[in-house]
Amino acid sequence: xxxxxxxxxxxxxxxxxxxxxxxxxxxxxxxxxxxxxxxxxxxxxxxxxxxxxxxxxxxxxxxxxxxxxxxxxxxxxxxxxxxxxxxxxxxxxxxxxxxxxxxxxxxxxxxxxxxxxxxxxxxxxxxxxxxxxxxxxxxxxxxxxxxxxxxxxxxxxxxxxxxxxxxxxxxxxxxxxxxxxxxxxxxxxxxxxxxxxxxxxxxxxxxxxxxxxxxxxxxxxxxxxxxxxxxxxxxxxxxxxxxxxxxxxxxxxxxxxxxxxxxxxxxxxxxxxxxxxxxxxxxxxxxxxxxxxxxxxxxxxxxxxxxxxxxxxxxxxxxxxxxxxxxxxxxxxxxxxxxxxxxxxxxxxxxxxxxxxxxxxxxxxxxxxx
Amino acid sequence: xxxxxxxxxxxxxxxxxxxxxxxxxxxxxxxxxxxxxxxxxxxxxxxxxxxxxxxxxxxxxxxxxxxxxxxxxxxxxxxxxxxxxxxxxxxxxxxxxxxxxxxxxxxxxxxxxxxxxxxxxxxxxxxxxxxxxxxxxxxxxxxxxxxxxxxxxxxxxxxxxxxxxxxxxxxxxxxxxxxxxxxxxxxxxxxxxxxxxxxxxxxxxxxxxxxxxxxxxxxxxxxxxxxxxxxxxxxxxxxxxxxxxxxxxxxxxxxxxxxxxxxxxxxxxxxxxxxxxxxxxxxxxxxxxxxxxxxxxxxxxxxxxxxxxxxxxxxxxxxxxxxxxxxxxxxxxxxxxxxxxxxxxxxxxxxxxxxxxxxxxxxxxxxxxxxxxxxxxxxxxxxxxxxxxxxxxxxxxxxxxxxxxxxxxxxxxxxxxxxxxxxxx
Numbered sequence: 001x002x003x004x005x006x007x008x009x010x011x012x013x014x015x016x017x018x019x020x021x022x023x024x025x026x027x028x029x030x031x032x033x034x035x036x037x038x039x040x041x042x043x044x045x046x047x048x049x050x051x052x053x054x055x056x057x058x059x060x061x062x063x064x065x066x067x068x069x070x071x072x073x074x075x076x077x078x079x080x081x082x083x084x085x086x087x088x089x090x091x092x093x094x095x096x097x098x099x100x101x102x103x104x105x106x107x108x109x110x111x112x113x114x115x116x117x118x119x120x121x122x123x124x125x126x127x128x129x130x131x132x133x134x135x136x137x138x139x140x141x142x143x144x145x146x147x148x149x150x151x152x153x154x155x156x157x158x159x160x161x162x163x164x165x166x167x168x169x170x171x172x173x174x175x176x177x178x179x180x181x182x183x184x185x186x187x188x189x190x191x192x193x194x195x196x197x198x199x200x201x202x203x204x205x206x207x208x209x210x211x212x213x214x215x216x217x218x219x220x221x222x223x224x225x226x227x228x229x230x231x232x233x234x235x236x237x238x239x240x241x242x243x244x245x246x247x248x249x250x251x252x253x254x255x256x257x258x259x260x261x262x263x264x265x266x267x268x269x270x271x272x273x274x275x276x277x278x279x280x281x282x283x284x285x286x287x288x289x290x291x292x293x294x295x296x297x298x299x300x301x302x303x304x305x306x307x308x309x310x311x312x313x314x315x316x317x318x319x320x321x322x323x324x325x326x327x328x329x330x331x332x333x334x335x336x337x338x339x340x341x342x343x344x345x346x347x348x349x350x351x352x353x354x355x356x357x358x359x360x361x362x363x364x365x366x367x368x369x370x
Numbered sequence: 371x372x373x374x375x376x377x378x379x380x381x382x383x384x385x386x387x388x389x390x391x392x393x394x395x396x397x398x399x400x401x402x403x404x405x406x407x408x409x410x411x412x413x414x415x416x417x418x419x420x421x422x423x424x425x426x427x428x429x430x431x432x433x434x435x436x437x438x439x440x441x442x443x444x445x446x447x448x449x450x451x452x453x454x455x456x457x458x459x460x461x462x463x464x465x466x467x468x469x470x471x472x473x474x475x476x477x478x479x480x481x482x483x484x485x486x487x488x489x490x491x492x493x494x495x496x497x498x499x500x501x502x503x504x505x506x507x508x509x510x511x512x513x514x515x516x517x518x519x520x521x522x523x524x525x526x527x528x529x530x531x532x533x534x535x536x537x538x539x540x541x542x543x544x545x546x547x548x549x550x551x552x553x554x555x556x557x558x559x560x561x562x563x564x565x566x567x568x569x570x571x572x573x574x575x576x577x578x579x580x581x582x583x584x585x586x587x588x589x590x591x592x593x594x595x596x597x598x599x600x601x602x603x604x605x606x607x608x609x610x611x612x613x614x615x616x617x618x619x620x621x622x623x624x625x626x627x628x629x630x631x632x633x634x635x636x637x638x639x640x641x642x643x644x645x646x647x648x649x650x651x652x653x654x655x656x657x658x659x660x661x662x663x664x665x666x667x668x669x670x671x672x673x674x675x676x677x678x679x680x681x682x683x684x685x686x687x688x689x690x691x692x693x694x695x696x697x698x699x700x701x702x703x704x705x706x707x708x709x710x711x712x713x714x715x716x717x718x719x720x721x722x723x724x725x726x727x728x729x730x731x732x733x734x735x736x737x738x739x740x741x742x743x744x745x746x747x748x749x750x751x752x753x754x755x756x757x758x759x760x761x762x763x764x765x766x767x768x769x770x771x772x773x774x775x776x777x778x779x780x781x782x783x784x785x786x787x788x789x790x791x792x793x794x795x
Binding site: 170266 | 419420421422423440441442443444476477478479480481483525526527528529530531532533534535536537553554556557559560561573576577623624625626627628629630631636637
């Protein structure tokens with residue numbers, strides 16, 4: 001893979017300088033190799049969330065991406081049952097291995113999102129879940145024994161946009177705005193085989209405009225370094241220009257031009273999932289798995305989690321000063337956070353006390369006036 | 371609209387055979403000539419979410435470009451937009467009205483999405499009913515705006531109906547002829563299409579939704595209608611762009627992997643929809659609307675107003691008598707309400723008067739009290755004044771006495787110094 005080759009090529013030196021370099025050679029240039037070895041031994045983990053209305057091909061796409069069937073016994077609800085359905089969170093975890101590299105992959109599914117007739121706040125269970133994972137990690141990190149912390153934080157969320165409309169719908173905007181500060185959102189145009197190339201271009205432009213208009217922060221690909229080779233830079237540029245990706249998924253293998261490919265068979269032709277001229281599936285796969293998986297994890301740890309942690313600590317310290325306790329000069333150790341219910345009760349009681357105090361003051365004033 | 375004439379059952383009709391050609395076999399032709407010269411009218415309602423392809427399908431069906439701007443997804447509610455067009459083919463004129471649901475399926479809370487649609491359909495029925503009940507009516511050149519067919523656009527998810535679709539179709543099935551169609555069908559592969567269609571039909575049946583049944587009572591069309599019914603709901607693709615296929619231009623969509631031809635029966639059911647909707651059953655749709663849906667609406671409406679077909683003595687009521695009785699009842703109620711309001715008004719005025727009187731009394735009392743206190747204070751002040759004058763007098767007397775003493779003292783002093791001076795000298 002290109003990343004592996006890149007740092008190896010920097011080690012290669014021309015023969016003339018070798019003698020000089022031998023004298024000055026310290027040896028820390030082997031660090032990347034050591035990192036590589038250690039990480040292979042430790043194994044990787046990745047949590048991916050998929051969200052979108054049902055019928056947009058989420059499970060098919062996950063199947064095509066990771067080439068394993070995660071949804072063997074899935075029960076699809078009928079339309080009547082979905083009228084007042086609530087959103088559930090389902091987790092599927094699999095261990096997959098490729099060339100000695102182990103990956104613990106968790107897919108978080110959100111069945112029922114956007115399916116009911118009244119979808120107000122249907123993204124609340126999802127934001128609660130993401131916050132819960134952050135909270136659990138926060139507590140583990142601040143604990144005494146930090147040896148085996150399980151990282152269940154959501155690293156990436158693939159959001160499926162329906163291709164049958166003219167752009168983003170209110171429920172899409174609501175979901176993305178509720179989650180863009182907590183999770184890396186990668187928007188996708190689902191079932192792109194119902195759009196001709198000109199329509200895809202128009203829809204992508206429209207979606208990009210609307211994302212800017214509503215102030216949604218989707219995952220931004222990092223800028224590549226200036227000393228990368230031209231090929232890589234070109235790839236990176238193409239990647240950025242084709243966001244949001246228009247994808248097609250398929251569980252079946254069909255025969256096309258003598259080859260067996262993953263695709264969909266129509267009377268008028270065969271759509272090949274891995275054909276770059278047909279859809280952006282390859283770009284998505286490369287981005288998600290082959291080049292940017294670690295960057296997604298880094299952004300989750302460095303940006304989203306740190307925001308959550310700072311916010312949490314701020315809330316805790318402001319509560320302490322409200323209770324008029326002594327302000328300690330040393331940083332306060334994070335207390336075990338009370339669960340949401342008791343916090344709500346405390347807040348309610350505070351409000352009541354404040355209200356009663358105000359009423360008492362008013363009555364005193366009235367008496368004085370009289 | 372022709373009204374069915376009932377035959378009294380006790381008369382027996384004799385079948386006679388004719389001995390020559392009379393010529394009344396030209397009656398259908400006369401009817402056709404009359405209708406053709408009048409022109410036909412047809413109203414279609416398209417229900418489906420924004421962007422599902424309603425306008426494109428209408429353009430493709432009628433082979434013209436109906437002008438319309440695509441809607442945005444930010445409509446706060448569902449509203450209906452009706453547009454009327456005059457089309458002509460050979461010598462037949464058609465007044466076509468297309469009603470669009472703008473903003474359907476976009477809101478986050480879709481509980482009330484079906485209401486504007488039901489209200490619109492009822493309003494058209496109401497307008498026709500009002501015209502029918504008029505004293506001087508002109509039904510023969512009344513522009514009939516009742517919806518004859520409702521095309522319900524189902525999104526091609528591949529799984530089943532959406533919850534919104536089910537709820538809306540249940541509300542509409544007793545008011546309009548529903549023809550469900552699968553929109554943008556070029557996204558469903560062949561093997562998935564059959565499963566999807568049967569899932570939809572079974573869901574409709576299990577929830578008791580009555581969609582439009584193509585008529586199979588007439589021999590000429592029974593066969594074709596029966597074969598077409600098997601393919602319900604029709605999976606359609608619409609396109610106004612033409613692509614060169616072979617050596618002719620045809621309506622199609624050009625993909626990198628192939629070309630979807632709209633009028634190719636292997637690619638989609640567009641041709642079937644056109645046949646069923648326009649070429650074969652258009653007149654039947656209009657008739658069903660009038661005889662079934664409109665009559666149902668009319669009956670419900672009149673029953674609501676209190677009309678019955680027969681009075682307690684099972685003699686047919688005349689509309690006029692019922693109307694008079696209703697009118698009197700209404701006037702009586704009006705009078706009663708007026709009385710009540712008048713009484714309430716009088717009571718209120720009395721209450722207010724009593725209140726004001728009390729306030730007046732209080733004011734008088736206060737005034738008396740103040741006057742008394744004022745007099746008392748005045749007396750006190752006068753007393754104090756007298757005292758003060760007395761004191762002043764006393765003071766003056768004392769002052770005068772003191773002065774006298776002082777002058778006396780001075781005089782005696784002066785005499786003393788004079789005596790001293792004399793002594794010295």
